[in-house]
Amino acid sequence: MSMLKKFKQAALKSLKSAGVSTLVHNSRWRRQRLLILAYHGIALSDEHLFNGSQFISANLFRDRLELLRKSKCAVLPLGEAVERLYADDLPDRAVAITFDDGLSDFYRRAFPLIQEFVVPVTLYLTTFYSHYQRPVFDLMCSYLLWKGRSNVLDLKQLTGQDLKTDLLQRDSREAALAQIRDFARAQKFSADQKDALAASLAAQLKVDYDALLAERVMHNLTPDEVGQLSAGGIDVQLHTHRHRTPLDRELFLKEIEDNRNCIEEMTGKDSTHFCYPSGVYDLKFLPWLREAGVVSATTCESGFASRTSNELLLPRFLDNATLSPIEFESWLTGVSAALPQRRVGVQADAGGRP
Numbered sequence: 001m002s003m004l005k006k007f008k009q010a011a012l013k014s015l016k017s018a019g020v021s022t023l024v025h026n027s028r029w030r031r032q033r034l035l036i037l038a039y040h041g042i043a044l045s046d047e048h049l050f051n052g053s054q055f056i057s058a059n060l061f062r063d064r065l066e067l068l069r070k071s072k073c074a075v076l077p078l079g080e081a082v083e084r085l086y087a088d089d090l091p092d093r094a095v096a097i098t099f100d101d102g103l104s105d106f107y108r109r110a111f112p113l114i115q116e117f118v119v120p121v122t123l124y125l126t127t128f129y130s131h132y133q134r135p136v137f138d139l140m141c142s143y144l145l146w147k148g149r150s151n152v153l154d155l156k157q158l159t160g161q162d163l164k165t166d167l168l169q170r171d172s173r174e175a176a177l178a179q180i181r182d183f184a185r186a187q188k189f190s191a192d193q194k195d196a197l198a199a200s201l202a203a204q205l206k207v208d209y210d211a212l213l214a215e216r217v218m219h220n221l222t223p224d225e226v227g228q229l230s231a232g233g234i235d236v237q238l239h240t241h242r243h244r245t246p247l248d249r250e251l252f253l254k255e256i257e258d259n260r261n262c263i264e265e266m267t268g269k270d271s272t273h274f275c276y277p278s279g280v281y282d283l284k285f286l287p288w289l290r291e292a293g294v295v296s297a298t299t300c301e302s303g304f305a306s307r308t309s310n311e312l313l314l315p316r317f318l319d320n321a322t323l324s325p326i327e328f329e330s331w332l333t334g335v336s337a338a339l340p341q342r343r344v345g346v347q348a349d350a351g352g353r354p
Contacts, residue, residue: 148205
């Protein structure tokens with residue numbers, strides 16, 4: 001643990017002991033703000049060790065839900081929370097919970113806990129990989145490079161490049177991932193060809209790809225699972241079909257339309273809330289989103305949403321495996337909003353592109 005992190009935790013504990021956290025938690029300032037929590041995956045096995053900014057363990061997620069209950073936070077459905085935010089009608093300590101992408105672990109790990117704690121949750125679903133039931137290419141390749149990090153990767157066998165990379169260091173793995181991803185894009189690989197490339201990568205690194213397929217690691221939810229989740233109270237919303245936001249208006253609107261149609265086929269419900277894939281947005285998207293009937297859109301920028309927030313650029317807080325209980329609690333109370341923030345690096349995007 002860094003000295004800065006130790007200092008921050010000590011400062012937060014002191015503020016809590018002095019009663020400052022409680023004052024902020026019960027303040028008018030906090031009552032006028034909505035904290036939107038963001039999650040991606042709940043680890044099936046070791047994914048939280050692979051990428052702690054994208055995956056947390058089921059035990060940690062349980063602890064977070066316990067803290068929400070203990071802190072007497074009002075966990076609201078996203079749509080209701082946004083409406084009440086702009087109506088200046090939020091309850092004390094308002095929180096909304098969101099998950100991005102829709103990996104299969106949501107059904108197996110997150111959903112049982114959500115049911116146990118009886119909290120509303122919004123799932124921003126990217127739909128291509130729900131129909132194409134193979135691993136999300138970018139994410140699986142990143143995971144394979146981490147799983148096989150004791151090896152030296154020979155890219156010549158995969159991309160034709162005469163380049164060998166020792167995978168022990170994270171920077172080297174990220175460079176190798178970029179080479180593989182760029183190669184697949186340059187070759188205009190189909191989804192099947194990308195999956196074959198991932199299988200070849202696994203074979204070279206001596207990682208059992210068939211075992212990962214059997215466990216549906218890095219797979220998206222199936223349409224049947226999405227239907228069951230929706231019937232069980234999960235609010236399924238827009239995250240684009242192919243996890244991308246083209247800068248061309250027609251292509252952008254097609255992503256929304258394809259995504260919405262797929263969600264409606266799976267759930268029987270319309271979707272009007274949106275999350276930017278990878279948190280990447282452009283101001284030109286805003287009129288296009290309004291044209292598509294989107295009423296709110298969330299980013300990955302840290303902060304509380306207030307009445308002055310643009311409803312199509314709502315900030316969230318991305319919870320992650322490195323966050324201590326006192327740091328998480330300080331976000332619930334609002335104390336953390338007054339402290340300088342260090343952006344959490346995202347190693348691999350859980351949505352992926354087909």
